[in-house]
Amino acid sequence: MTTDIQQRLTALTEQLHHLNYQYYQRDISEVSDQEFDRLLAELARLEDEYPQFAQANSPTQRVGGTVTKQFPTAEHRYPMLSLGNTYSEADLREFDERVRKGLEGAETAYVCELKFDGAAMSLTYEAGQLTQAVTRGDGARGDVVTSNVRTIRNVPLHLRPAGAPQPPEFEVRGEIFMPLPVFAELNQEREANGEAQLANPRNAAAGALKLQDSAQVAARKLRFYAYAFLMPGRAQFATHSASLEALSAWGLPVADTWRRCATLEQVLDFVHEWDQKRFELPVATDGIVIKVDDFRQQELLGYTAKSPRWAIAYKYPAEAGRTRLLAVQYQVGRTGAVTPVALLEPVPLAGTVVRRASLHNANQIAALDLRLGDLVFVEKGGEIIPKVTGVDLEARPEGSQPIVYPTECPACGTPLLRPEGEAHFRCPNDRGCPPQRKAKLEHFVSRKALDIDGLGAETVGRFFDLGLVTDAASLYELPAKAGQLAQLERMGEKSVQRLVAGLALSQQIPFDRVLFGLGIRYVGETVAEKLAAHYRTVEALAAATAPELAAVPEVGGVIAESAAAWFREPENQALVERLRAAGVQLALTGEAPQPQSDRLAGLTFVLSGVFEQHSRDGLHHLIEQHGGKITGSISKKLSFLVAGDKMGPAKREKATSLNVPIISETDLLAMLPAAGDAADATAATPGSAAAVASAAYEQGALF
Structure with missing residues (x-):
């Protein structure tokens, strides 16, 4: 039976690797999404039951789940040097002359590749398996981010036995990037949550790779393109172009935009071709990389201290x-943030016609000294988001006046507030301001929240304007208005039937997505998952104090204060009750994890720092499984401060001043029953738990 299970697990692993390759490398869907998910779920179940058979590069690693408190560093076997930059055809001709001189006039060919704007990455493959992923770092050493890179769907965890023979071990260099549609969606979500927008996809990709929770990295939908093959001597191939073809055959994603050019003129043709064509791609690019194709010639040309002599970036x-x-328009977002937008005379820019550009906030307007009628300079930040970067002061009209930022909401007239430490002015009238109310509805029905079929953002916005809906709970009153809806333009009976069916299906959407859909400021998708998993019901969540919420892993003080304040509002409490009456899921289904003992009952803990044997989330779970409670603040009532590595001195000082015992991770684990003592521990009383801890404290065992 064990052999059968191992064979099934291996077969599932190979099948899912193949399906991933077909989908992400060849755009072929051999099975439906439901069938793929079923196979993946079966594999995850078998790995959970028989972990001895699980493979390090299993397809289940794609979803993440690993929490890394510190990223170790590794030395690059081959330094990750930067390229020299050039900005003109004359510079490219000089580069070609230097190459020919270094090769003593020998003929050479080049390979031209688009320079994708992301984060450089080094991947090591051993026996066809991905074993390590390291960032560029300082070029000599980088951070090991293997668990995060495993979540990137088009990075092969094992290679295909195709094309040229694979060396036992080799390195692949490439670029990890965030596709433009994903970047736009992420910024929209951040704006809706009242967070600052990311400047460009490059920063977004680099930041995602350093997230501690690999599940969050998986949610960022990063992608990878390989552009270099390395091994001692690189004797496997004669040319760079041959190595790219081999990497592609082995299943590594190589952008199909590269070209081998026999002459410099062909290189220049490539540069000119992609000058505007690059804007049609779903990935940000910032230039062209030109490399000598022949590996032997590359070795002859060698390196400077900082860069190779055989390659250059245009x-x-x-x-x-x-x-x-022409004007400044002030938009009100879901959280009340008022964002200024410049309305411009149309200007062609980076492949599009720009009519609007971001002005960010009042500080930016003041820094630029903007005035209506000014001739302004506009660029695309990271070639993505148009922004005003300056003013042609010599062309400024006489008598122009500085732009005065509004003091009242442009939508509802409520006086604006500017919270301390924030750049945005905000409208506090979250229940009466029409744009905010409409945006909350659009958020509630969005794909990552309730995802109600037949009720997208445009439709729900239209219903709001017509007075048919007012808030999230009122959406579930729409079936009673079916006849009225069917009379609306572009609706009809079939559209109404689809909408009603979509509302019914949304009653099965899990609690964590409903919580995200409520639109509580700072409570994004990941935080909603954490809160729902921790409290399991909306009643328990609503009853939690801000310090208790802050103790939940990955929920900080600002988020906790915002969530606690939201649930204190009577109007929000009424909204939750109306959603409950509508049949929306306000609790996680299934049984909650059962406590293992009550050894820590009556005790409260604060966790601080980085721990060796468990993640903070793991310690949190252990404490609760044995009856203890976690809080986020230190007070006289606190039982213990559990100190890990790099704990902040302020917490230690406060705990010491209040005579709160400070214990280590090892001390905490010593307070828990051994595996064989679980039954006896369950029979203990809360008093005995405190007595056990007190005795250990008195004996000095907890220091």
Whole structure:
């Protein structure tokens, strides 16, 4: 039977690897999404039951779940040098002359590749298996982020036995990037949550790779393109182009935009071709990389202290336009943030016609000294988001006046507030301000929240404007208005039937997504999952204090205060009750994890620092499984402060001043029953738990 299970687990692993390759490398869906999920769930179940058979590069690693408190570093076997940059054809001709001189006039060919704007990554494969992923770092050493890179869907965890023979061990260099549609969606979500927008996809990708929870990295939908093969001597291939073809055959994603050029003129043709064509791609690019194709010639040319002599990066000049500022429009978001947007005379820029540009906030307007009628310079930040970067002061109209930021909400007239430490002015009238109320509804029905079929953002916004809905709970009153809805333009009976069915299905959406859909400021998708998993019911969540909420892993003080304040509001409490009456899921289904003992009953703990044997989330779970409670603040009532590595001195000082015992992770684990003592421990009383801890404290065992 064991052999059968191992064979099934291996077969599932190979099948899922194949399906991933077909989908992400060849755009072929051999099975439905439901069938793929079923196979993946079966594999996860078998790995959970028989962990001895699980493979390190199992397809189940794609979803993440590993929590890394510190990223170890590793030395690069081959230094990750930077490339020299050039910005003109004349510079490229000089580069070609240097190459020919270094090769004593020998003929050479080049490979041209688009320079994707992301984070450089080094992948090591041994016996066809991904064993290590390391960031560029300082070029000599980088951070090991293997668990995070395993979540990137188009990075092969094991290679295909195709094409040229694979060396036992080799390294692949490439770029990890965030696709433009994903970047736009992420910024929209951050804006809706009242968070600052990310500047460009490069920063977004680099930041995602350093997230401690690999499940969050998986949610960022990063992608990878390979651009270099390395091994001692690189004797496997004669040319760089041959190595790219082999990498592709082995299942590594190689962008199909590269080209081998026999002459410099062909290189220049490639540069000109992609000058505007690059804007059609779903990934940000900032130039072209030109490499000598022949590996032997690369070795002859060698390196400078900082870069190879056989390669160079041509950077397209940043596209900027000059146009007139016609007006400033102030938009009110879901959280009340008022964002200024420049309305411009149309100007062609980076492949599009720009009519609007971001002004960020009042500070930016003041820093630029903007005035209506100014001729302004506009660029695309990271070639993505248009922004005003300056003013042509010599062309400023006489008598122009500085722009005065509004003091009242442009939508409802409520006086604006500017919270301390924030850049945005906000409208506090979250229940009466129409744009905020409409945006909350649009958020509730969005794909990551309730995802109600037949009720997208445009439709729900239209219903709000017509007075048919007012808040999330009112959506579930729409079936009673079916006849009225069917009379609306572009609706009809079939559309109404689809909407009613979508509302019914949304009653099965899990509690964590409902919580995210409520639109509580700072409570994004991941935080909603953490809170729902911890409290399991909306009643328990609503009863929690801000310090208790802050003790939940990955929920900080600002988030905790915002969530606690939201649930204190009577109007929000009434909304929750109306959603309950509508049949929306306000609790996690299934049984909660059963406590293992009550050894820690009556005791409260604060966890601080990085721990060796368990993650903070794991210790949190252990304490609760044995009857203890976690809090986020230190007070006289606190039983113990559990100190890990790099704990902040302020917490230690406060605990010491209040005579709160400070214990280590080992001390905490010593308080728990051994595996064979679990039954006896369960019979203990809360008093005995305190007595056990007190005795250990008196004996000095907890220091």
